[in-house]
Amino acid sequence: MILTFRHFLTLALLFSGPIPSLRGADLFHVATYNLNNYLPRGSESRPPKTAESRAAIRHSLRAINAEVVALQEIGLPEDLLELRQSLQAESCNYPYWEWVSGPDTNIHVAVMSRFPIVARRPHTNESFLLYGRRFRVSRGFAEVDIQVNTNYSFTLMTAHLKSRRVSFQADEAELREQEAILLREKVDAFLQQNPNGNLIVLGDFNDTKDSATIRTIHGRGRFVLTDARPAERNGDTALSSNPRFDPMTITWTHYYGKEDTYSRIDYIFLSPGMAKEWLRPETYVLSVPNWGTASDHRPIVAGFWSENR
Numbered sequence: 001m002i003l004t005f006r007h008f009l010t011l012a013l014l015f016s017g018p019i020p021s022l023r024g025a026d027l028f029h030v031a032t033y034n035l036n037n038y039l040p041r042g043s044e045s046r047p048p049k050t051a052e053s054r055a056a057i058r059h060s061l062r063a064i065n066a067e068v069v070a071l072q073e074i075g076l077p078e079d080l081l082e083l084r085q086s087l088q089a090e091s092c093n094y095p096y097w098e099w100v101s102g103p104d105t106n107i108h109v110a111v112m113s114r115f116p117i118v119a120r121r122p123h124t125n126e127s128f129l130l131y132g133r134r135f136r137v138s139r140g141f142a143e144v145d146i147q148v149n150t151n152y153s154f155t156l157m158t159a160h161l162k163s164r165r166v167s168f169q170a171d172e173a174e175l176r177e178q179e180a181i182l183l184r185e186k187v188d189a190f191l192q193q194n195p196n197g198n199l200i201v202l203g204d205f206n207d208t209k210d211s212a213t214i215r216t217i218h219g220r221g222r223f224v225l226t227d228a229r230p231a232e233r234n235g236d237t238a239l240s241s242n243p244r245f246d247p248m249t250i251t252w253t254h255y256y257g258k259e260d261t262y263s264r265i266d267y268i269f270l271s272p273g274m275a276k277e278w279l280r281p282e283t284y285v286l287s288v289p290n291w292g293t294a295s296d297h298r299p300i301v302a303g304f305w306s307e308n309r
Contacts, residue, residue, distance in 0.1 A: 056294035
């Protein structure tokens with residue numbers, strides 16, 4: 001029997017050990033990581049990121065070694081440059097990058113890549129009406145096209161939605177949902193034009209799976225997205241006793257000190273086309289000792305095969 005690329009993908013999803021190589025395909029990883037105020041010099045309202053914390057972030061980024069990383073809570077372009085240069089000095093190079101401005105002048109979203117970024121569509125002036133008042137999306141959205149090899153590319157959208165901190169201007173959950181609606185509009189526009197297109201939507205969405213925010217981004221019908229749902233690689237295999245629930249694996253990505261709670265609020269969503277190349281065994285939450293030295297978030301990673309001929 002001759003295995004085709006699609007046959008191999010099916011086997012890979014069932015494979016419990018290291019993923020073997022396949023001639024004619026490239027394995028690559030995409031990650032998202034909220035760096036928790038990566039501001040080496042600080043700002044008027046935020047303290048400087050310590051050298052110890054920055055080193056811990058680099059340790060986590062080297063550990064996941066993803067070819068593409070979406071970042072949230074990065075400071076100015078020079079702060080992104082400092083991170084990239086520090087990683088390069090540690091043999092972890094990201095020559096291609098995107099940084100997106102927004103109304104929030106302290107923290108931003110960005111993308112680092114080892115593959116060329118061949119198109120950029122930053123969304124920096126998104127706004128919505130809520131109870132007769134206009135609000136802007138504080139951090140904007142990044143949208144880039146990434147060329148993995150001659151025959152394979154994908155589009156990445158990343159966002160950092162309204163935090164769960166109380167807002168005196170409006171209900172924070174409603175603000176976050178409105179931002180999610182705008183993000184989903186970008187997703188729908190892409191998929192209506194490219195029904196089989198490769199799209200990854202990821203970032204810090206600051207809400208849990210059953211929220212209106214996440215249901216909005218997830219979508220429904222023809223263009224529903226697949227939730228990669230990364231989990232710790234700790235050997236857990238137990239299923240829930242309720243077949244409607246997800247497996248009982250450890251998926252939390254964020255610690256909220258005020259409530260002393262751990263939640264999954266960072267996500268990697270995949271379009272129908274992208275989900276065909278997705279590798280579940282290469283998808284995980286990074287679990288390392290003293291992870292909190294780096295950030296109050298943990299990075300999550302998803303693996304994919306791309307055809308290269």
